Amino acid sequence: MTLRNIRLVFAYDGSRYHGWQRQNNGLTIQAVIEERLQLMMQSPVKLLASGRTDAGVHALNQVCNFKTPSQIPVDTLKRGLNALLPPDILVKEATVVPLEFHSRYRAKSKLYEYRILNRQDPDIFRRNVLWHIRFPLDVETMSECLSIIEGTHDFSAFKSSGSANTDPVRTILSNCIESDKDGVLRIIVEGNGFLRHMVRNIVGTLVETGTGRMDLKRFAEVLESGDRRMAGRKAPPQGLFLVAVKY
Amino acid sequence: MTLRNIRLVFAYDGSRYHGWQRQNNGLTIQAVIEERLQLMMQSPVKLLASGRTDAGVHALNQVCNFKTPSQIPVDTLKRGLNALLPPDILVKEATVVPLEFHSRYRAKSKLYEYRILNRQDPDIFRRNVLWHIRFPLDVETMSECLSIIEGTHDFSAFKSSGSANTDPVRTILSNCIESDKDGVLRIIVEGNGFLRHMVRNIVGTLVETGTGRMDLKRFAEVLESGDRRMAGRKAPPQGLFLVAVKY
Numbered sequence A, B: 001m002t003l004r005n006i007r008l009v010f011a012y013d014g015s016r017y018h019g020w021q022r023q024n025n026g027l028t029i030q031a032v033i034e035e036r037l038q039l040m041m042q043s044p045v046k047l048l049a050s051g052r053t054d055a056g057v058h059a060l061n062q063v064c065n066f067k068t069p070s071q072i073p074v075d076t077l078k079r080g081l082n083a084l085l086p087p088d089i090l091v092k093e094a095t096v097v098p099l100e101f102h103s104r105y106r107a108k109s110k111l112y113e114y115r116i117l118n119r120q121d122p123d124i125f126r127r128n129v130l131w132h133i134r135f136p137l138d139v140e141t142m143s144e145c146l147s148i149i150e151g152t153h154d155f156s157a158f159k160s161s162g163s164a165n166t167d168p169v170r171t172i173l174s175n176c177i178e179s180d181k182d183g184v185l186r187i188i189v190e191g192n193g194f195l196r197h198m199v200r201n202i203v204g205t206l207v208e209t210g211t212g213r214m215d216l217k218r219f220a221e222v223l224e225s226g227d228r229r230m231a232g233r234k235a236p237p238q239g240l241f242l243v244a245v246k247y
Helices: A029-041 A074-084 A139-148 A198-210 A216-225 B029-041 B074-084 B139-148 B198-210 B216-225
Strands: A004-012 A058-068 A089-097 A109-117 A151-154 A169-179 A184-191 A240-246 B004-012 B058-068 B089-097 B109-117 B151-154 B169-179 B184-191 B240-246
Touching (some): A029 A074, A029 A089, A074 A089, A109 A198, A139 A169, A139 A184, A139 A198, A139 A216, A184 A198, A198 A216, A198 A240, B004 B029, B004 B074, B029 B058, B029 B074, B029 B089, B074 B089, B109 B198, B139 B184, B139 B198, B139 B216, B198 B216
Parallel strands (some): A058 A240, B058 B240
Antiparallel strands (some): A004 A058, A004 A089, A109 A184, A109 A240, A151 A169, A169 A184, B004 B089, B109 B184, B109 B240, B151 B169, B169 B184
16 A cells, blocks of 8 residues: 655635644634545545644645545545635645655744734724734834844743743744735744744734834843743734745 | 714625615624614614615625714714624714715615636635636626626616516616736626616626627627526625715
8 A cells, every 4th residue: 555645735714713723622724624635535634734823813825744545636636625625725735745745844934924904994804814903003113123033032022821841942034024005014924933822922012112112122122031921912813824834 | 852864884794694684584784783873872773775785795885874863973973883883894984964865865876896706716815705716707808798788778687586676777877897916807887776686697697708608799689688587697795895875
């Protein structure tokens, strides 16, 4: 029996789900996909992903892989799986990869984007994909603060308050803020890895610098302190997108 | 007791609702708004709208009015109502208007927009606001056909199959199709009035001309025939937006 390693790339709207990872209570993206995959493969499937996403967080390109004895052509797999999946999950690519490919361990970097709508009126049609902030944000100050996190740092100040004792050192490769004419700010961060809730905690703290509640010096102190209590509140999940995983 | 006539402009995402008009079964936009308005006014409210929208259809600017003895400032009304309304309904304007203003009878024209996503992959984040058509559409042919409906015609061929015996003559003031780089087509139609399902029936038939199943001559024959059975199928509701009502 020859095993094949199949790499799948998914986009999903996380609004309806309790995050990526399978759990006993609540609908998860992993469980929904695995169930459909098993229907097609006629055998159990263990789907590995580049990492979890939290409840309400979205993905444009979540990379996964699984091993299977099935010899189904990948184009058929892609088409069939898309026919079975609900309309908020999409298979974008299906390819056969070498057996040693591992979507989590082989990931070199990840790129996240956080989207804020900064204007008076909300956008009711995009309420699940934007954090609406009425108070005008100073994007220049936010950009300066964001540049401070570039490079290798101990990111304990931005870790999840209840997170385990993992190594808190991560490297941020690049980041920037873009703003468009509709009032949408995109905070783009690429790193070799992220602590749980790290992007949302950074964004929440950046917003405090954008409203003037915190200045550049203070932002640098928060990072250096390693103290989660000094940082701002966690940004809500619906603005966050996993954009790319690089190998 | 002095009555005031208050004009409200709403945007709503119709996805969750059984249309605008209050009914015994199913959540409607009118019922949700009236309930919140009554809470604020402390008295019964009868909200008049420029017209109904069907289940799943959206509005960018639905115009309504109601009469009330309440002397609440309109800015307070707007802010308060927005705080009470669910996140898929937004009050955009609240103004005091002359008592004779009637949002339905005084409407001179209405502008609708129908949005189609014409490309291979769906957009999972906009699945509730676009009709996804994979098959490539010939926009030029569709534009030519659309221009045929301009002017005053008997639109019986595009009326709702089960609709009552209302006068089927309407005047289309202008229309056009715009397409953007993401593959979104916007079919924009302004008229002095519309029969029930008329825009969706026109769009469904236009799509048949775009796929080559129907040509320009045939499209003109469908309009002239006054026969609903000759037209194409009704386009799904989620692509349709009530964009403006003019007085």
